[in-house]
Amino acid sequence: MSHAVSILVTTSIRPRRAQRLQAEEISRTLGLPYVSRSRESLEALRRKSGAEAVVVVSRNRVGLVFAGREFFFHPGLGKVRIRRIEAGKTDQMIQAMGLKAGDSVLDCTLGLGADALVASHVVGAGGRVVGLEVVPVVAMLVRCGLENYAGGGPPAEAMRRVEVVTADHREYLQALENDSFDVVYFDPMFRVPRHASSAMEPLRPLADARALDPESVGEAVRVARRRVVLKERAGSPEFERLGFRRITGGRYSPVAYGIIAKDGDEA
Ligand SMILES: C[S@@+](CC[C@H](N)C(=O)[O-])C[C@H]1O[C@@H](n2cnc3c(N)ncnc32)[C@H](O)[C@@H]1O
Numbered sequence: 001m002s003h004a005v006s007i008l009v010t011t012s013i014r015p016r017r018a019q020r021l022q023a024e025e026i027s028r029t030l031g032l033p034y035v036s037r038s039r040e041s042l043e044a045l046r047r048k049s050g051a052e053a054v055v056v057v058s059r060n061r062v063g064l065v066f067a068g069r070e071f072f073f074h075p076g077l078g079k080v081r082i083r084r085i086e087a088g089k090t091d092q093m094i095q096a097m098g099l100k101a102g103d104s105v106l107d108c109t110l111g112l113g114a115d116a117l118v119a120s121h122v123v124g125a126g127g128r129v130v131g132l133e134v135v136p137v138v139a140m141l142v143r144c145g146l147e148n149y150a151g152g153g154p155p156a157e158a159m160r161r162v163e164v165v166t167a168d169h170r171e172y173l174q175a176l177e178n179d180s181f182d183v184v185y186f187d188p189m190f191r192v193p194r195h196a197s198s199a200m201e202p203l204r205p206l207a208d209a210r211a212l213d214p215e216s217v218g219e220a221v222r223v224a225r226r227r228v229v230l231k232e233r234a235g236s237p238e239f240e241r242l243g244f245r246r247i248t249g250g251r252y253s254p255v256a257y258g259i260i261a262k263d264g265d266e267a
Contacts, residue, residue, distance in 0.1 A: 005052040005053050005066065005205065005206065006050070006051045006052050006053070007030075007032050007051055007052070007053045007054065007055060007064070007137060008032060008033045008034070008035050008045070008046070008049050008051040008053075008054055008055070009023050009024075009026050009027040009030070009032050009033065009034045009035070009054075009055040009057070010023060010034070010035045010036070010037045010042075010045060010054060010055070010056060010057070011023045011036075011037045011056065011057045011058070012037065012056060012057070012058040012059065013037055013039060015037060015057070016059065019057045019058070019059065020036075020057075022057050022062070023055070023057040026055060026057065026062070026140060029140070030055075030136050030137060030140060032055065032137075033049070033051075035049060042054050042056065042065055046065075052066065053065065053066035053067075053137075053206075054066075055137065055140075055141075056070075060148075060150075061073075061144070061145070061148070062140070062141060062144040062145070063141070064137060064141055064206075066205065066206070067205065071141065071203065071206075072141060072145065073112065073113065073141055073142050073144065073145020073146065073149075074112075074145070075114075075117060075145075075149060075151065075155050075159065076114075077114045078113070078114040078115075078117035078118050078121075078155065079117075079151075079155045081114070081118045082117070082118060082121045082155055082158070085118070085121070085122065091118060092248070092249050092250055092253065092255075092257060093115055093118065093119075093229075093231065093257060094118065094119070094122055095248065096229050096231075096248050096249070096257030096259055097119070097183045097185065097227070097229050098183075098226065098227065098265070099119060099122050099123060099182075099183060100122070100123075101122070101123060101124045101126060101127060102123060102124065102126040102127050103122075103123045103127045103182040103183065104123070104127055104128040104129070104130075104180075104181045104182050104183075105119045105120075105123060105127070105128070105129045105130070105181060105182065105183045105184075105185060106130050106132070106176075106180070106181040106183070106184045106185065106220075106223065106224075107119065107129060107130065107131040107132065107185045107187075108132050108169035108172075108173070108184060108185060108186050108216070108220065109132070109133070109169070109185075109186055109187045109188055110131035110132055110133035110138075110139065110142060110164060111133065111138070111142075111187065111203060111207065112142060112203060113131060113142045113145070113146060113159075113162065113164075115185065115187055115231075116129050116131040116162045117146075117155065117158055117159055117162060118158075119183075119185070120158040120159070120161050120162045121155065121158035125157075125161070128161075128163070128181075129161065129162050129163065130162075130163045130165060130181070131162055131163065131164050131165065132165050132166075132167045132168075132169045132172055133164065133165075133166060133167075134166070134167065134168045134169070134208045135206055135207060135208055136166050137206065138203065138206055138207065139164055139165075139166040140166075142164060143164040145159075146159040146160065146162050146164065147159075147160065169186075169216055170213065170215070170216050173216055173219035173220055173223055174219055176219075176223045177223075178222050178223065179223070179224070179225040180223050180225075181223060181224060181225065182224070182225045182226045182227075183224060183226060183227055183228075183229060184220040184221075184223055184224040184227075184228045184229070185228075185229045185230075185231075186212055186216075186217075186220070186228070186229070186230045186231070187230075187231040188209075188210075188211065188212045188232075189204070189207050189208070189209040190232065190233050190236075211238070212230070212238070212242060214241070214242055214243065217230075217242050217243060217260070221260055221262070224260075224262060225262065226261065226262055226264075226265040227259055227260060227261045227262060227265050228244075228259070228260040229257055229258065229259055230242060230244050230257065230258040230259075231255055231256075231257055232255065232256060232258065233254065233255060233256070234249060234253060234254055234255060234256040235256070236256070239256070239258040242258070243260065244258025244259065244260055245258075245260075246258065246259040246260075246261065247259075
Protein backbone atom coordinates (compact mmCIF):
# COMPACT_ATOMS: atom_id res chain seq x y z
CA MET A 1 0.00 0.00 0.00
CA SER A 2 1.48 3.35 -0.89
CA HIS A 3 0.78 6.54 1.06
CA ALA A 4 1.10 10.01 -0.43
CA VAL A 5 2.53 11.34 2.84
CA SER A 6 4.73 9.49 5.34
CA ILE A 7 2.67 8.60 8.41
CA LEU A 8 3.35 7.01 11.79
CA VAL A 9 0.84 5.60 14.27
CA THR A 10 0.77 6.29 18.01
CA THR A 11 -1.63 6.83 20.91
CA SER A 12 -2.44 9.75 23.16
CA ILE A 13 -0.32 10.10 26.31
CA ARG A 14 -0.98 7.38 28.97
CA PRO A 15 -3.04 5.16 26.67
CA ARG A 16 -5.31 2.40 27.85
CA ARG A 17 -4.51 -1.11 26.69
CA ALA A 18 -7.40 -1.01 24.18
CA GLN A 19 -5.97 2.12 22.56
CA ARG A 20 -2.52 0.59 22.27
CA LEU A 21 -3.96 -2.56 20.70
CA GLN A 22 -6.04 -0.50 18.26
CA ALA A 23 -2.99 1.57 17.28
CA GLU A 24 -0.96 -1.60 16.70
CA GLU A 25 -3.77 -3.06 14.64
CA ILE A 26 -4.01 0.10 12.49
CA SER A 27 -0.23 0.08 12.03
CA ARG A 28 -0.35 -3.55 10.85
CA THR A 29 -3.32 -3.11 8.53
CA LEU A 30 -2.02 0.05 6.90
CA GLY A 31 1.63 -1.03 6.88
CA LEU A 32 2.67 2.08 8.86
CA PRO A 33 5.22 2.21 11.71
CA TYR A 34 3.85 2.14 15.27
CA VAL A 35 5.70 4.32 17.77
CA SER A 36 4.97 3.91 21.47
CA ARG A 37 3.95 7.26 22.96
CA SER A 38 6.03 8.51 25.82
CA ARG A 39 5.36 11.91 27.34
CA GLU A 40 6.68 13.55 24.22
CA SER A 41 4.63 16.04 22.25
CA LEU A 42 3.28 14.77 18.95
CA GLU A 43 5.37 17.36 17.16
CA ALA A 44 8.58 16.08 18.80
CA LEU A 45 7.65 12.49 17.97
CA ARG A 46 6.87 13.40 14.39
CA ARG A 47 10.11 15.35 13.93
CA LYS A 48 12.25 12.60 15.43
CA SER A 49 10.83 10.00 13.08
CA GLY A 50 10.82 12.26 10.03
CA ALA A 51 7.13 11.51 9.36
CA GLU A 52 4.85 14.13 7.88
CA ALA A 53 1.68 13.06 9.65
CA VAL A 54 0.68 11.11 12.78
CA VAL A 55 -2.33 8.85 13.33
CA VAL A 56 -3.29 9.31 16.99
CA VAL A 57 -5.53 6.78 18.73
CA SER A 58 -7.18 8.60 21.64
CA ARG A 59 -9.83 7.32 24.03
CA ASN A 60 -12.75 8.70 22.09
CA ARG A 61 -11.49 8.92 18.51
CA VAL A 62 -8.85 8.16 15.93
CA GLY A 63 -7.43 11.28 14.26
CA LEU A 64 -4.69 12.26 11.86
CA VAL A 65 -2.50 15.20 12.82
CA PHE A 66 -1.17 16.76 9.67
CA ALA A 67 0.15 20.24 8.86
CA GLY A 68 -0.79 21.47 12.32
CA ARG A 69 -4.42 20.33 12.13
CA GLU A 70 -6.21 17.24 13.34
CA PHE A 71 -8.38 15.53 10.81
CA PHE A 72 -10.99 13.09 12.12
CA PHE A 73 -14.38 11.84 11.11
CA HIS A 74 -17.30 13.98 12.16
CA PRO A 75 -20.90 13.48 11.03
CA GLY A 76 -21.43 17.28 10.99
CA LEU A 77 -22.63 18.15 7.52
CA GLY A 78 -24.37 14.81 7.00
CA LYS A 79 -26.23 15.23 10.25
CA VAL A 80 -27.52 18.67 9.27
CA ARG A 81 -28.71 17.35 5.91
CA ILE A 82 -30.47 14.41 7.58
CA ARG A 83 -32.25 16.83 9.89
CA ARG A 84 -33.37 18.90 6.89
CA ILE A 85 -34.63 15.79 5.05
CA GLU A 86 -36.56 14.78 8.18
CA ALA A 87 -38.13 18.25 8.14
CA GLY A 88 -39.37 17.62 4.59
CA LYS A 89 -36.75 19.72 2.77
CA THR A 90 -35.19 18.70 -0.53
CA ASP A 91 -31.64 17.34 -0.63
CA GLN A 92 -30.16 17.93 -4.08
CA MET A 93 -28.04 14.76 -4.05
CA ILE A 94 -30.92 12.53 -2.93
CA GLN A 95 -33.14 14.08 -5.60
CA ALA A 96 -30.49 13.57 -8.29
CA MET A 97 -30.16 9.94 -7.22
CA GLY A 98 -33.97 9.48 -7.11
CA LEU A 99 -33.20 7.60 -3.89
CA LYS A 100 -35.79 5.87 -1.72
CA ALA A 101 -36.00 3.40 1.13
CA GLY A 102 -34.65 -0.04 0.27
CA ASP A 103 -32.31 1.15 -2.54
CA SER A 104 -28.66 0.20 -2.84
CA VAL A 105 -25.91 2.77 -3.51
CA LEU A 106 -22.28 2.37 -4.47
CA ASP A 107 -20.44 5.55 -3.45
CA CYS A 108 -17.23 5.38 -5.48
CA THR A 109 -15.55 8.33 -3.71
CA LEU A 110 -16.29 8.03 0.02
CA GLY A 111 -14.05 10.89 1.27
CA LEU A 112 -15.36 12.13 4.61
CA GLY A 113 -18.45 9.98 4.28
CA ALA A 114 -21.06 12.75 4.48
CA ASP A 115 -22.86 11.83 1.24
CA ALA A 116 -22.75 8.11 2.10
CA LEU A 117 -24.23 8.87 5.51
CA VAL A 118 -27.13 10.85 4.04
CA ALA A 119 -27.75 8.11 1.44
CA SER A 120 -27.63 5.47 4.18
CA HIS A 121 -30.26 7.33 6.19
CA VAL A 122 -32.58 7.56 3.18
CA VAL A 123 -32.25 3.92 2.04
CA GLY A 124 -32.76 2.77 5.66
CA ALA A 125 -32.23 -0.64 7.20
CA GLY A 126 -33.67 -2.37 4.12
CA GLY A 127 -31.17 -0.74 1.76
CA ARG A 128 -27.42 -0.81 1.39
CA VAL A 129 -24.61 1.73 0.99
CA VAL A 130 -21.07 0.67 0.10
CA GLY A 131 -18.40 3.40 0.13
CA LEU A 132 -15.09 3.03 -1.71
CA GLU A 133 -12.05 5.06 -0.69
CA VAL A 134 -8.68 4.59 -2.35
CA VAL A 135 -6.54 6.34 0.29
CA PRO A 136 -6.08 3.75 3.06
CA VAL A 137 -5.64 6.19 5.95
CA VAL A 138 -8.76 8.15 4.95
CA ALA A 139 -10.79 4.93 4.67
CA MET A 140 -9.54 3.87 8.12
CA LEU A 141 -10.38 7.21 9.79
CA VAL A 142 -13.87 7.28 8.31
CA ARG A 143 -14.49 3.59 9.10
CA CYS A 144 -13.47 4.12 12.76
CA GLY A 145 -15.62 7.26 12.96
CA LEU A 146 -18.70 5.61 11.46
CA GLU A 147 -18.35 2.60 13.76
CA ASN A 148 -17.70 4.47 16.98
CA TYR A 149 -19.74 7.63 16.80
CA ALA A 150 -21.56 7.85 20.11
CA GLY A 151 -23.96 10.72 19.42
CA GLY A 152 -27.06 8.51 19.14
CA GLY A 153 -30.17 9.19 17.05
CA PRO A 154 -30.85 8.32 13.41
CA PRO A 155 -27.42 9.43 12.18
CA ALA A 156 -25.72 6.82 14.40
CA GLU A 157 -27.82 3.98 12.96
CA ALA A 158 -27.24 5.19 9.42
CA MET A 159 -23.48 5.42 10.13
CA ARG A 160 -23.19 1.83 11.33
CA ARG A 161 -24.79 0.63 8.10
CA VAL A 162 -22.28 2.23 5.69
CA GLU A 163 -19.89 -0.46 4.47
CA VAL A 164 -16.44 1.09 4.00
CA VAL A 165 -14.15 -0.61 1.50
CA THR A 166 -10.55 0.45 0.89
CA ALA A 167 -10.42 0.18 -2.88
CA ASP A 168 -9.81 2.02 -6.13
CA HIS A 169 -13.15 2.32 -7.93
CA ARG A 170 -11.32 1.76 -11.23
CA GLU A 171 -10.65 -1.83 -10.23
CA TYR A 172 -13.61 -2.42 -7.94
CA LEU A 173 -16.19 -1.52 -10.59
CA GLN A 174 -14.62 -3.88 -13.13
CA ALA A 175 -15.09 -6.82 -10.77
CA LEU A 176 -18.81 -6.19 -10.19
CA GLU A 177 -21.67 -7.87 -12.05
CA ASN A 178 -24.07 -5.90 -14.24
CA ASP A 179 -26.89 -4.18 -12.32
CA SER A 180 -25.31 -4.71 -8.89
CA PHE A 181 -26.47 -1.40 -7.33
CA ASP A 182 -29.48 0.84 -7.96
CA VAL A 183 -27.29 3.95 -8.01
CA VAL A 184 -23.56 4.44 -8.59
CA TYR A 185 -22.24 7.77 -7.34
CA PHE A 186 -19.07 9.78 -7.99
CA ASP A 187 -17.91 12.89 -6.14
CA PRO A 188 -14.29 13.33 -7.24
CA MET A 189 -12.10 16.14 -5.93
CA PHE A 190 -13.10 19.20 -7.95
CA ARG A 191 -10.74 20.00 -10.79
CA VAL A 192 -10.75 23.62 -9.61
CA PRO A 193 -10.96 23.68 -5.81
CA ARG A 194 -13.64 25.77 -4.16
CA HIS A 195 -12.49 28.23 -1.51
CA ALA A 196 -10.70 27.31 1.71
CA SER A 197 -13.86 27.01 3.80
CA SER A 198 -14.92 23.91 1.88
CA ALA A 199 -15.58 20.85 4.05
CA MET A 200 -13.08 18.97 1.88
CA GLU A 201 -10.15 21.22 2.86
CA PRO A 202 -8.65 18.99 5.60
CA LEU A 203 -8.75 16.10 3.18
CA ARG A 204 -7.20 17.86 0.22
CA PRO A 205 -3.50 17.05 0.86
CA LEU A 206 -4.31 13.39 1.50
CA ALA A 207 -6.98 12.71 -1.08
CA ASP A 208 -6.51 11.19 -4.50
CA ALA A 209 -7.21 14.16 -6.77
CA ARG A 210 -6.95 12.40 -10.14
CA ALA A 211 -9.75 13.17 -12.56
CA LEU A 212 -12.54 10.66 -13.00
CA ASP A 213 -11.91 8.59 -16.13
CA PRO A 214 -14.49 7.80 -18.83
CA GLU A 215 -13.75 4.05 -18.51
CA SER A 216 -14.90 4.10 -14.87
CA VAL A 217 -18.06 5.95 -15.86
CA GLY A 218 -18.67 3.28 -18.53
CA GLU A 219 -18.22 0.54 -15.93
CA ALA A 220 -20.53 2.41 -13.54
CA VAL A 221 -23.26 2.52 -16.21
CA ARG A 222 -22.94 -1.27 -16.55
CA VAL A 223 -22.98 -1.81 -12.75
CA ALA A 224 -25.92 0.56 -12.04
CA ARG A 225 -29.46 -0.78 -12.25
CA ARG A 226 -31.03 2.69 -12.48
CA ARG A 227 -28.56 5.56 -12.75
CA VAL A 228 -25.09 6.98 -12.37
CA VAL A 229 -24.74 10.34 -10.63
CA LEU A 230 -21.75 12.71 -10.73
CA LYS A 231 -21.31 15.70 -8.41
CA GLU A 232 -19.21 18.53 -9.81
CA ARG A 233 -18.96 22.29 -9.80
CA ALA A 234 -21.93 23.91 -11.50
CA GLY A 235 -20.95 24.56 -15.13
CA SER A 236 -17.98 22.17 -15.02
CA PRO A 237 -16.79 20.87 -18.41
CA GLU A 238 -16.36 17.49 -16.65
CA PHE A 239 -20.05 16.73 -17.22
CA GLU A 240 -19.69 16.87 -20.97
CA ARG A 241 -16.29 15.17 -21.03
CA LEU A 242 -17.72 12.23 -19.07
CA GLY A 243 -21.04 11.97 -20.96
CA PHE A 244 -23.44 13.38 -18.35
CA ARG A 245 -26.03 15.32 -20.33
CA ARG A 246 -28.82 15.65 -17.77
CA ILE A 247 -27.77 18.13 -15.08
CA THR A 248 -29.69 19.04 -11.90
CA GLY A 249 -29.02 21.15 -8.82
CA GLY A 250 -30.20 24.26 -7.04
CA ARG A 251 -30.36 27.31 -9.27
CA TYR A 252 -27.88 29.26 -7.13
CA SER A 253 -25.93 26.27 -5.87
CA PRO A 254 -22.18 26.16 -6.60
CA VAL A 255 -22.46 22.41 -7.21
CA ALA A 256 -24.50 20.42 -9.69
CA TYR A 257 -25.34 16.77 -10.30
CA GLY A 258 -25.04 15.00 -13.62
CA ILE A 259 -27.25 11.98 -14.26
CA ILE A 260 -26.94 9.08 -16.68
CA ALA A 261 -30.23 7.18 -16.43
CA LYS A 262 -30.53 3.58 -17.61
CA ASP A 263 -33.48 2.37 -19.66
CA GLY A 264 -36.48 1.88 -17.41
CA ASP A 265 -35.37 4.49 -14.85
CA GLU A 266 -38.65 6.35 -14.46
CA ALA A 267 -37.64 9.26 -12.23
C1 LIG B 1 -14.50 15.05 -2.87
S1 LIG B 1 -14.07 13.66 -1.91
C2 LIG B 1 -15.63 12.88 -1.61
C3 LIG B 1 -16.44 13.54 -0.54
C4 LIG B 1 -17.63 12.74 -0.10
N1 LIG B 1 -18.64 12.66 -1.13
C5 LIG B 1 -18.18 13.26 1.20
O1 LIG B 1 -19.40 13.47 1.28
O2 LIG B 1 -17.40 13.42 2.15
C6 LIG B 1 -13.34 12.53 -3.03
C7 LIG B 1 -12.74 11.31 -2.37
O3 LIG B 1 -12.61 10.27 -3.34
C8 LIG B 1 -11.37 9.60 -3.18
N2 LIG B 1 -11.02 8.99 -4.48
C9 LIG B 1 -10.45 9.59 -5.56
N3 LIG B 1 -10.24 8.71 -6.56
C10 LIG B 1 -10.71 7.51 -6.11
C11 LIG B 1 -10.76 6.20 -6.67
N4 LIG B 1 -10.28 5.96 -7.90
N5 LIG B 1 -11.31 5.20 -5.94
C12 LIG B 1 -11.80 5.45 -4.69
N6 LIG B 1 -11.74 6.66 -4.08
C13 LIG B 1 -11.21 7.68 -4.78
C14 LIG B 1 -10.43 10.71 -2.74
O4 LIG B 1 -9.28 10.18 -2.10
C15 LIG B 1 -11.33 11.53 -1.81
O5 LIG B 1 -11.26 11.07 -0.49
